[in-house]
Amino acid sequence: MKKAVVILSGGLDSTTCMGMAQDQGYELYPITFDYGQRHKGEIENARQVAEFYEVSGRHRVISLGFLKEFGGSALTDESIDVPEAGQSGPIDSDIPITYVPGRNLLFLSIATSYAEVIGAEAIYIGVNALDYSGYPDCRPEFIRKVEEVMALATRVGVEGGPILIETPLIHWTKAEIIREGMRLGVPYQLTTSCYNGQEEACGVCDSCRLRLKGFMDAGSSDPIPYRK
Template sequence: MTDSKKAVVILSGGLDSTTCMGIAEKAGYELLPLTFDYGQRHRLELENARRVAEHYGVSDRHKVISLGFLKDFGGSALTDENIDVPDMTKEGSNQESIPVTYVPGRNLLFLSIATSYAEAKGAEAIYIGVNALDYSGYPDCRPEFIRKVEEVVALATKVGVEGKPIRIETPLVEWTKADIIREGTRLGVPYQLTTSCYNGKQDACGVCDSCRLRLKGFAEAGLTDPISYAVHS
């Protein structure tokens, strides 16, 4: 495998990151999945990420990094049990404001650590499943954020200085959720092993923003979501 091209895939165990696994595999990369345990409410994703890595035959290369201090910091409904995850069937969606499920600095941290891992392992790319269309309004999912981080990565790494910078691949960034699901289905992505629910129950809640976007995507793609929901409307 020494001559193979490698890609770090930031793998949460959710729909988007798992689709990135499928896309990176199709592109011929040796997959280096990287999962972050930051004390998230939806800890079910960690087990899902392990199962996804097993599905792709890369369990031996799957790394789980502890970032428990993000839970200590708080400031997000995903890390602070005292902040409720919004029920979007009651509250509706407001794209003008950044939701309480935003985790301060999360993707900035993820990409910094993924850069270190990628350079150490000789990987030429990092895949991250950010999306700027069907998303919750997070500032660290925007294309302009990714491009700026990529510039910093080129400046801050040995391989960047030597003219072989690590690329940050965001194949989903301009796709609708339906587009993502159609392509993932075409590639045989195991959506039955994923969850998108912010509440982290065995049956997805069906009412948080992430569940609603996922259900909308499957409906618009004309496909059936293979996971179970407590509420499905």
Template sequence: MSIKKAVVILSGGLDSTTCMGIARDQGYDIYPITFDYGQRQKREIENARQVAAYYRTEDRHKVISLGFLKEFGGSALTDESIDVPAAGETGTVDSDIPITYVPGRNLLFLSIATSYAEVIGAEAIYIGVNALDYSGYPDCRPEFIRKVEEVMALATRVGVEGGPIRIETPLIDWTKAEIIREGNRLEVPYHLTTSCYNGQEEACGVCDSCRLRLKGFEENGSKDPIAYREA
């Protein structure tokens, strides 16, 4: 019997680590891929390494440099001259898209993950996009995922030969509380993750990502296992 393989786009955050747990639970041999795109939160790359080691996939874990995204700027996550907004703020003027959106990020991530998946013979790519908690991000929408899948089928050998690679988005319609509930069921190592946008040693506790994470744990009646500067 052939082994099912899946590439998991692993940021070192709560959502992508939950995807690791789900992919493992669904019987996949996991191949994690992490991107260093010049983000403020450099610690998340080390978190991703720790998560990969937890799932015993460190020997196949790829860390890919996309430093040019920092050179482009245009996002509070890559440009330190732009302040990370507090929870509930977009950080932009006359726009519904948060300033924490990184232009082209998920499009690039999925393109590179597709190349990795085709080489290793993976049938699926898992990505932790969510259309509820991050509804302002254009590259987290279901329609974006569908269109990228269509392009993948056209642009790859396996797609042309009738075995296209699927994009799995198990969290796309879940609230943060639902994501954490499933992660707790699967014993996902949340103590090894970070979700903070600000990039300090401890999570800030006040950015939008931290607040959503804390709220999710609170709604589950559980305590977030990581340290916060403010909570």
């Protein structure tokens, strides 16, 4: 069976990617990153998702704690408030303060190394250019450039069998993602999207609000509990 590494955060988008990769006939190899994020509880959600798909034995959790030491993001620096109610809290005019410098570049580099070792043909990542258009590492052009580098920097790439980066959600609305996930039976009840990292989702951070709106637009209700 062909293999795919799935970058699994424990959130809605990456879990949808798990369902899509399975539906497309891939054997799943999920990889989760602990980068000192304040919403570290999502790692447990990722473990539950891996268990749901019966791939717990292949689920890897990789520590990237130095990203917390670097800081520079509301997700890794406790002194920076997570924006609520649509307040962007930008680093500059375009990039939200929830952007973690270098995160997806590191994720894809490590996933590439893992994929080459296990003989995986693809890496699935749930980046989305519509909902998170301010994140430079969620853009299609970023993905294309990383794929080019992967082809140059790996043995399989040099030998003519480059690893593909699959971004099936990159141009989808949140409602479209949720509808597809429900069609595939994705376990959204096991996921979280909240940036604040509390036991129940806050319901007011930008990520919670995007998720709630997505379920509403999809004509469904979110199966996880919220404080607000």
